[in-house]
Amino acid sequence: MQEATSPSSGEAQPEGRPAAAGSSAETPVKPVIPAAAAKRANASVIGMIIALALSIAAFLPVVLMNPQPKGESFRPDVDVASVARNAADVAGFTPVAPDTGNAFRANYARWEAGTASGVPTWEVGYLTPKTSFIGLVQTTKANPTWLLQQTKNAPVTGTRNAGGKDWELRDTGKGEKSMILNYRGSTVVLSGAAQLDEFAALAAAVVASLDANPAVTVSPSAPAAP
Structure with missing residues (x-):
């Protein structure tokens, strides 16, 4: 009984340690963005959206005031x-x-x-x-x-x-x-x-x-x- 159990008990310890080390290595690391940097990034995106909206608002009246002519008018x-x-x-x-x-x-x-x-x-x-x-x-x-x-x-x-x-x-x-x-x-x-x-x-x-x-x-x- 000692010969049968002693190897298994000896192997259990080394196997347990790598498993614990592997699980800690696979844990994803979440990057932490400083609040100031996140605020600046959000401000840039919002600024781009506002600029695009203003461009569309400025161009839309020109299109509406000059509708495309119908096909027959090209003759x-x-x-x-x-x-x-x-x-x-x-x-x-x-x-x-x-x-x-x-x-x-x-x-x-x-x-x-x-x-x-x-x-x-x-x-x-x-x-x-x-x-x-x-x-x-x-x-x-x-x-x-x-x-x-x-x-x-x-x-x-x-x-x-x-x-x-x-x-x-x-x-x-x-x-x-x-x-x-x-x-x-x-x-x-x-x-x-x-x-x-x-x-x-x-x-x-x-x-x-x-x-x-x-x-x-x-x-x-x-x-x-x-």
Whole structure:
């Protein structure tokens, strides 16, 4: 009995001591911040919050007094007829200015000299009633290569009557389509992703404008378009 118990009693003492030392080592030490330092830290945070609140209070009235405009106000009010009259002297003909009432909204109208392509053009962009887009291009110097570029190499898929005239219809098959009309000495190309009924409505207004303008006459001395 002495041999069995004496080792265990001898080991119990060393094991007990490390356990007590380990428990004291694992006890977390809580840092103590002086009251003055804690007061200064709290004052800094409160000061930042007050400064932020004052900045928001100063900026908020400016935002409220200048509300963001609605989406429709971003649409520029382009007077296509006025720009067309100004471009007539440079173009050598009266560019079309379709009267669509308030149905179509023009967001640009310009004369392009065609320095790169060799084909000077009258260009107007229209936002349709269904919030799509149709681009109008008119020229007196159209050629097959230029037409392919304007219609994105789309094949001819038929014709569509608009304004009493048969327009050539080209469709890419990916939503983009074009309608082409050669009439009264010029070529008009309408291109975009709008629906065909919107194309037809704009095309009819184009025909009316072409009929109202003098027909384009080509000088006999002028070289033929390639």
